[in-house]
Every structure is written in structure tokens, then in C-alpha cells.
Amino acid sequence: MSEQPRRPRKSGKPYRRPQKDPVRILAFEALRAVDERDAYANLVLPPLLRKAREKDDFDARDAALATELVYGTLRRQGTYDAIIAACVDRPLREVDPPVLDVLSLGVHQLLGTRIPTHAAVSASVELARVVLGDGRAKFVNAVLRKVAQDDLDGWLERVAPPYDEDPEDHLAVVHSHPRWVVSALWDSLGGGRAGIEELLAADNERPEVTLVARPGRATAEELLDEEAAVPGRWSPYAVRLSEGGEPGAVEAVRENRAGVQDEGSQLVALALANAPLDGPDRRWLDGCAGPGGKAALLGALAAERGAFLLASEKQPHRAGLVAKALDGNPGPYQVIAADGTRPAWRPGSFDRVLVDVPCTGLGALRRRPEARWRRRPEDLDGFAPLQRGLLRSALEAVRVGGVVGYATCSPHLAETRAVVADVLKQHPDTELIDARPLLPDVPDLGDGPDIQLWPHLHGTDAMYLALIRRTA
Numbered sequence: 001m002s003e004q005p006r007r008p009r010k011s012g013k014p015y016r017r018p019q020k021d022p023v024r025i026l027a028f029e030a031l032r033a034v035d036e037r038d039a040y041a042n043l044v045l046p047p048l049l050r051k052a053r054e055k056d057d058f059d060a061r062d063a064a065l066a067t068e069l070v071y072g073t074l075r076r077q078g079t080y081d082a083i084i085a086a087c088v089d090r091p092l093r094e095v096d097p098p099v100l101d102v103l104s105l106g107v108h109q110l111l112g113t114r115i116p117t118h119a120a121v122s123a124s125v126e127l128a129r130v131v132l133g134d135g136r137a138k139f140v141n142a143v144l145r146k147v148a149q150d151d152l153d154g155w156l157e158r159v160a161p162p163y164d165e166d167p168e169d170h171l172a173v174v175h176s177h178p179r180w181v182v183s184a185l186w187d188s189l190g191g192g193r194a195g196i197e198e199l200l201a202a203d204n205e206r207p208e209v210t211l212v213a214r215p216g217r218a219t220a221e222e223l224l225d226e227e228a229a230v231p232g233r234w235s236p237y238a239v240r241l242s243e244g245g246e247p248g249a250v251e252a253v254r255e256n257r258a259g260v261q262d263e264g265s266q267l268v269a270l271a272l273a274n275a276p277l278d279g280p281d282r283r284w285l286d287g288c289a290g291p292g293g294k295a296a297l298l299g300a301l302a303a304e305r306g307a308f309l310l311a312s313e314k315q316p317h318r319a320g321l322v323a324k325a326l327d328g329n330p331g332p333y334q335v336i337a338a339d340g341t342r343p344a345w346r347p348g349s350f351d352r353v354l355v356d357v358p359c360t361g362l363g364a365l366r367r368r369p370e371a372r373w374r375r376r377p378e379d380l381d382g383f384a385p386l387q388r389g390l391l392r393s394a395l396e397a398v399r400v401g402g403v404v405g406y407a408t409c410s411p412h413l414a415e416t417r418a419v420v421a422d423v424l425k426q427h428p429d430t431e432l433i434d435a436r437p438l439l440p441d442v443p444d445l446g447d448g449p450d451i452q453l454w455p456h457l458h459g460t461d462a463m464y465l466a467l468i469r470r471t472a
Contacts (some may be wrong), residue, residue, distance in 0.1 A: 004235050011103050011397065016314070019066075019126050019129060019130075019162050020130055020332050021126060022052060022055070022057065022065070022121060023058075023062045023065050023069070024069065024105065024123060024332060025127065026052055026333040027066050027069040028047060030044050030045050030048055030066075030070045031070060031074070031101040031104070031105070032101060032371060033217075034370050035097055040335055040368055041070055041074060042367060045066075045067065045070055046065075049066065049067070050172055055154055055447065066458060067108030067136065067266075068106060068113065069109070071206065071369060072108045072113070073105055073108045074370045075176060075203075075204045075369040075440075076177060076316050077104060077178065077369075077373060078153075078176040079173060079174070079371075080107045080374070081100075081157070082159040082160070083147060083155045083159055083175050084103050084107060086158065087143045087147055088143060091101070093410045096136075098132060098167070099128075101122075101138065102124060102127055102132060103126070106120060106121065106147070107144070107147050109123070110144065110147055110148055110154065111151065111152040113145070117148050119412070120148075120298070121145060125137050125141045125144070125177065125392055125462055128140040128141075131237075140349055144186065146160075151351065155399070156173070160173035160174050167193070171196065171197065171200060174199035174450050175201060175203070175204065177200055177365075177372055178372055178373065181362060181375070183471050184362070184413075185200070185362070185411065186201060187413060188209065188412060188416070188452070194216065195313050197283065197323075199454060200367070202454075202455035202456035203369075203455060204369075205366060205455075207366040207455075209240070209260060209261065210239070210240050210266075211242075211252075212258060212259065212297055213237045213238075213252065213258050214257055214258060214259065215237065215255035215300040215301055215304055216300055216329070216330050216463045217258075217300060217302075217329075217330065220236065220237055223239040223252060223258060226239075226245070226250055228241055228243040228380060229241055229242070229245075230242050232263050232266075234267060234439065234442045234458065234460075235263050235266040235267055235270060235299070235460070237266060238266055240263075244304075254269050256325075256327055256328050256329075261293040261294075262293075262367075262460055262463075263458075263460045264409075264453045264460030264461045264462070264463035265293055265294055265409075265461065267295060267408045267453065267463070268294065268356070268384050268405065268463050268465045269294045269297045269301070269444065270297075270439070271435050271451065271465055272298070272352055272354050272405035272440045272465075272467065273298065273302075275352070275405075275438060275467050275469075276350070276403075277351055277401060277403060278401030278402075278469075279399070279400075279401040281351050281352070282305055282306075282307050282351060283308050283310070283349060283352075284309045284310070284350060284352045285310050285311075285350040285352070285353045285394075285397055285398075286309065286311045286312065286315065286348075286356075287353060287394055288297045288356050288390060289313045289315075289322045289335070290313040290318030290319065290321055291318055291321040291322065291326065292323075294354065295309070295311040296326055298354065299311070299333050300329060300331075300415070302328060302333070303330045303331020303333075305318075307331070308331070308332045308333065308334075309333040309334075310333070310334050310345065310350075311333065311335045311336070312336050312338045312344065313336075314338065314339045314340065314449040315337070319336065319337040319359055322335050323335040340389075340390050340393050340394070341390060341393050343397060346395070347396045348396075348398065348400070350402060351398070351403075351406075352399050352401060352402060352403055353394045353397050353399070353402070353403070353404070354394075354404075355391060356407040356408070357383075357386065357387045357390050357406070357408055357419075358387070358417075358418060359383055359408040359410040359412075360383065360410050360412060361409055361410060362375065362411065362412055363409040363461045363463055364411075364461045364463070366461070383414075387408070387415060387418055387419045388422060391404070392423055392427075394406070394429050395430060396402065400470050400471065401469070401471075402469070402472070403467055403468065404465055404467070404468045405466070406420055406466045406467075407463060407464060407465045407466075408463070408466070410462070410464065411464055412460040416450070416464040417450065417453070417466075420432075420450070420466045420468070424468070429470060429471050429472035430470055431468070431469050432449045432468055433467040433469050434448050434449040435448065435449060435450060435451045435466070436449070436451060438467075442458065443457075444457045444458070449467075450464065450467075451465050451466075
């Protein structure tokens with residue numbers, strides 16, 4: 001078929017095909033997947049980038065820019081929504097989501113990157129022409145030109161309520177967190193304005209990639225030979241890739257002798273493994289093992305002591321991930337698909353038990369920034385029975401003199417201390433162990449006996465751990 005001649009517009013200007021920008025189109029596709037399918041960016045983005053890299057015109061710099069556009073936009077979504085709302089003549093709920101995604105990408109380029117103003121606007125308008133059409137592109141152009149009239153600080157002064165009038169709402173807009181999350185984190189952290197501002201700011205920083213050298217199979221020294229690798233802050237098995245890095249390019253990771261694991265997660269496993277026991281130390285249980293990071297580290301530590309690890313995960317596909325993580329473990333272990341609230345083992349069978357329970361994930365907002373906009377306060381009620389049930393089962397699974405570790409990747413008091421306190425009321429045959437001495441090099445662990453890690457204080461996810469000994 002021959003190409004049709006270009007027809008002039010009514011204005012007399014010749015038609016111009018929109019210029020496709022593969023980087024911004026990829027970022028837009030990722031945001032649409034997050035919005036439409038409730039997908040997580042850390043699961044959506046890698047396959048999109050792999051597909052794009054197969055094309056010769058998409059290089060490492062393009063991948064880095066696409067990643068920044070996606071994660072930067074998601075982290076600052078609340079702030080950008082407030083700014084966009086001040087620049088449109090209708091409620092945001094009446095703006096079509098794809099249009100809002102293009103606008104958010106444009107606002108991030110204007111206010112959150114060093115991309116020149118004219119380039120940020122023109123690239124965003126061109127993206128709108130490709131994915132939305134000319135009519136909506138005009139709307140995008142008009143809104144972004146209004147946004148470009150001020151910088152981020154100037155906009156925050158205009159759209160955020162004064163701190164003195166409404167501290168939580170001010171912090172919510174400035175640091176792009178839902179108000180209820182700000183309130184919950186502040187309650188858990190305690191203290192004044194400086195600490196909560198530092199925490200919220202840390203949630204909006206890109207986390208480093210942290211590797212774990214699995215004991216007996218790899219060493220931190222081996223991993224430090226990698227480019228841009230630096231030692232972990234607290235775990236003897238941790239190595240940070242300070243400039244991002246691709247874990248799959250690390251030989252020890254490819255061979256499953258090392259893995260990607262946040263240092264907070266490593267510390268939880270180490271504290272449980274180092275807790276003093278009364279009696280033997282032969283059988284360990286990871287009762288909520290998926291996707292397998294803690295299980296792999298526990299399995300390696302257990303192997304060094306000649307102990308057996310049972311890794312249990314309710315969801316079969318996640319149990320498969322656990323089996324993959326443990327593959328090659330030098331010591332005895334078994335992976336099963338089982339419900340931790342309906343134990344597949346006899347009571348009192350284990351010396352050490354870990355339950356890293358399902359939770360809201362508010363401690364990992366650096367890695368999953370979109371989670372802050374999906375969670376609702378009522379989600380806490382949904383998790384509460386499961387968290388209590390898993391802890392009760394763990395206490396029944398451990399023998400007298402053994403230790404249970406209750407862990408969450410959430411600092412919310414309803415998921416941490418409230419759960420532990422409620423369950424221990426029903427188990428007078430238990431006692432809390434002071435977990436802080438088990439991590440002697442880690443500062444700012446609070447009043448104890450439990451441990452709460454923080455992104456702004458420890459550079460980790462906000463992991464919580466309580467250690468409980470069965471006494472009778």
C-alpha cells in the first residue's frame with residue numbers, strides 16, 4: 001500500500017508525526033501497569049528494560065533514565081498530585097489516569113531532575129502526542145507550562161499547609177506520604193519534627209543494592225572484589241553496590257552462593273541465630289519463608305552448626321522461590337508448602353523458629369514506593385488475625401528453652417508491639433529476650449527488649465524483631 005499524502009490541518013500547518021521517545025514511552029508503560037494492574041514497579045520494570053535493551057538504540061544511560069523517571073514519579077506522586085491539582089481547573093479524579101501519568105512524568109522532570117525546562121516540557125508533550133493524541137497533548141502542554149513557572153520549594157510553599165497549622169498534612173504533602181502513614185510512622189518513631197522528617201525523606205531516597213554472602217559458600221571479601229562494592233554497615237555478610245550495579249552480573253549471585261538481601265533482613269536472621277538457648281540447637285524452622293532470603297541465610301548458618309532447617313511457605317509458587325534460594329545449601333534442609341497457622345509439624349519440635357509475618361510493608365517504602373498509595377488503614381485489620389495466629393503457632397512449635405523470632409517489615413505499632421503483647425498475654429509460659437545485645441555494633445536500637453530498625457538511622461528497611469523464649 002502506498003503511503004497516503006500528509007494532509008494539512010485546518011490551521012494550514014502540515015501534519016507532523018509525533019516523535020517516539022523509547023525511554024519515556026517505557027516509563028509511561030510501567031506507570032500504566034502499576035496503576036491498571038496493581039503491579040509493583042520492581043516487577044514490571046526489569047522485563048520492560050530487558051526487552052528494550054535488545055534493541056540497539058537503548059543503552060545503559062537510557063535504562064538509568066527510565067528507572068529514575070518511574071521510581072522518582074512514584075515516590076513523589078502525592079506531592080506532584082498536589083501541584084498538578086493547583087494547575088488544572090477540575091478535580092484530579094476527573095483527569096483520565098493516562099493523562100495524569102504523563103503529567104506526573106513531566107512534573108518529575110521539571111521539579112525532580114536536572115533536565116532543562118524546555119526539554120522536559122517538549123519531551124512530555126511529544127509523549128502525550130504519541131500515547132494520548134494531539135488534543136490531550138495541548139492540555140499537557142498548558143499544565144506543564146504553569147508548573148514550570150516555579151521550582152519545587154516554591155510549589156511546596158504554595159500547596160502544603162503550614163507546619164504549625166497541620167503538622168501531619170504538611171509532612172504528607174512535602175514528603176509525599178499519605179497522612180495516615182505519616183501519623184503511624186510518627187507514633188512508632190516518637191520524638192519531634194526532625195526525626196520524622198529524616199525518616200520520610202529517607203523513604204524517598206533510592207536504596208542501594210545490598211548483597212549477602214551466604215556463610216560457608218561465599219565471603220564478603222569475595223563480593224568486595226566487584227566494582228563499586230563497599231562493606232555493609234552492620235552485617236558481616238553484607239556488601240553494598242554503592243552505584244547501583246547489576247546483581248545478576250556477580251558470579252557468586254549467579255551460582256546462588258550469594259543473593260540480594262536488605263541488611264535489615266540479614267540482621268533479623270542473625271539475631272535469631274545468635275539468641276542464647278537452653279538445651280540443644282539442632283532443628284530450626286522458618287515458618288513464613290517466602291520468597292527465601294532469610295531462609296537461605298538461616299540455612300547457611302544452621303549448616304555451620306550441623307542443624308536442620310525446615311522452610312515452610314503457604315503459597316506453592318513462593319515455596320518454589322524458597323527452594324531456589326536454598327538450592328546448594330550445604331546442610332540438611334527441607335522446603336514445604338504449608339500453612340503456618342495449621343502446622344504440618346508436631347508441637348515443640350524446634351529449637352529456633354522465625355516468623356516474618358505478612359504485613360502492610362510500610363518498612364520497605366524505599367523499594368516499593370507505590371505501596372504507600374495502595375495501603376489503607378483498614379488493611380491493618382485484615383492482617384491482624386493472621387499475624388497473631390502465626391505467632392501463636394510459632395510459640396507452640398518451639399520447645400521449652402527454645403526461641404521464637406517475630407519479625408515484620410513494618411514499624412506500625414499495630415503490627416509489631418501490639419501483636420506481641422496480645423499473644424504473650426495468652427502465653428504466660430514465655431518471656432521476651434533483650435535482642436539488642438545480639439547486634440552489639442548497631443546503634444539507636446531503642447529501649448528494647450525488641451528491635452526496630454529505621455531507614456534514616458540504619459540505612460535498612462524498617463524491620464522489627466521481637467525474640468521470645470518458651471519457658472514452660
